[in-house]
Amino acid sequence: MELIELGLDDWFEKQASRLCGAGLCLARVTAVDRGRYVVRNEHGEVPAELTGKFLHAAASSLDMPCVGDWVCVQYHDAESHASIHDVVPRRSFLRRKSPGKNIDFQMIAANIDVAFIVQSCHFDFNVRRLERYLVMVNEGQIEPVVLLTKTDLVGAAELERMLANIRAAGITARILALSNVTGEGVEQVKQLMLPGKTYCLLGSSGVGKTTLINQLSGHDVLETGAVSGTGEGRHTTTRRHLVALDNGALLIDMPGMRELGILSAGEGLDDSFADIKALASQCRFADCSHGNEPGCAIRKAIESGELNAEHYRSYLKLKAESDFNEMSYVDKRKKDKAFGKMVKTVLKQKR
Known part of the structure; x- marks a missing residue:
């Protein structure tokens, strides 16, 4: 494959030209599994590891490579393996709060178009x-x-109810209904996927992501699990990896996510709840809390049925979660920096 077939374009090439110096080549990360990496260039895939210099310079988890990243690598032993020296700036990314109580970012994938x-x-x-x-x-x-997915397991009326619930929540994204069993809707997904563009599948375990990849590719490129007697799927994907489909599109499969913690998602909240943002701009007072103030457009919309109350409560919950995690993250970073300064001071005193 040529690098352009792996998603390289003028924007990434320009960014890479500033980072990848003499002796370094450009490659794309196609798999990450517990700190182990696989990178691919025009000659094929090889395992890769981070250099000590890279690890020392990394300021946070956001700096670590993830699936979909373009990286500057040095090949060794007849290109049988590589070392990663730098990550090319990302044009897009997927990240979440790290699972559990730790307040930090977890990079999931990068440079995704859809x-x-x-x-x-x-x-x-x-x-x-x-x-x-x-x-x-x-x-x-x-x-x-x-x-x-799995439209073969519900009736037409139930599917229409689900679609109506999505639209009632102010969600304007394109929606496609499909069945991996009957094949209905799969061709529509294929038509959306263009050569050289990168796509990803997000969702819980067992919703049919791996089966869909096999449907899109036309053959079994990934292992699937058996379906239970009730029609509920089982988890099969255990790592994030990028695969090239026969039509030239690139697709990232990833394990189902049990936790979707929100951290520093200001723009994402505004874009996802654009209807609420638009209504808030119509309130009489710029600092309206949408409580008892006169002229509150949000409250008026809820009372008239124009705005779904549950949708608004969901917005408030996600915003509060994002704000709280953001404050905790900033506090954590301050403590990390203070600790780092203390360590440097102690080391200087011992010299």
Whole structure:
């Protein structure tokens, strides 16, 4: 494959020319698994590791390579393996709060053009979770498309109800309904995917992401798990990896996410809840809290039924979560910097 077939364009080439010096080549990260990397260039894929200099210079988890990144690498031993020296600036990204109590970012993937947010019509359908995914995708400057899978397990009326619930939540993203069993809707997804563009599949475990990749590719490129007697899928993907489809599109599969913590998602919230932002701009007072103030457009819209109350509560919950995690993250970074300064001072005193 040529690098252009791996998604390289003039923008990335310009960024890379400033970083990749003599002896370094450009490659794309195609897999990450517990700190181990696989990179690909026009000659093929090889394992790669980070240099000590890179690790020392990395200021936070955001600096670490992730699937989809373009990186400056040095090849060794007849290009059998490589070392990663630098990460080319990202044009788009997926990140979330790290799972658990630790307040930090976790990079998921980068340089994605379109994110397919996958929900199963049968067990997984949840508008509030869909809103969380949309915040993550919009924050990373990625175009979202919603995929409703397993339509063969629900009736037409139930599917229409789900579509209506999505639109009632102010979600304007494109929606495609499909079935991996009957094949209905799969061709529509294929038509959206263009050569040299990068796509990803986001969703819970067992919603049919891996099966869909095999459908899109026309053959079994990834292992799938058995489906239970109730129609509920099982988790199969264990690592994030990028695959090239026969039509030239690039697709990132990734494990299902149990936690979707929101951190520093200001723009993502505004884009995902654009209807609320637009209404808030119509309030009489610029600092309206949307409580008891006169002339509150938000309250008026809820009372008239123009704005879904549950949708607004979801916005408030996500905003509060993002703000709280942001304050905690800033505090953590201050403590980390203070600790780093203390260590440097102690080391200087010992010299």
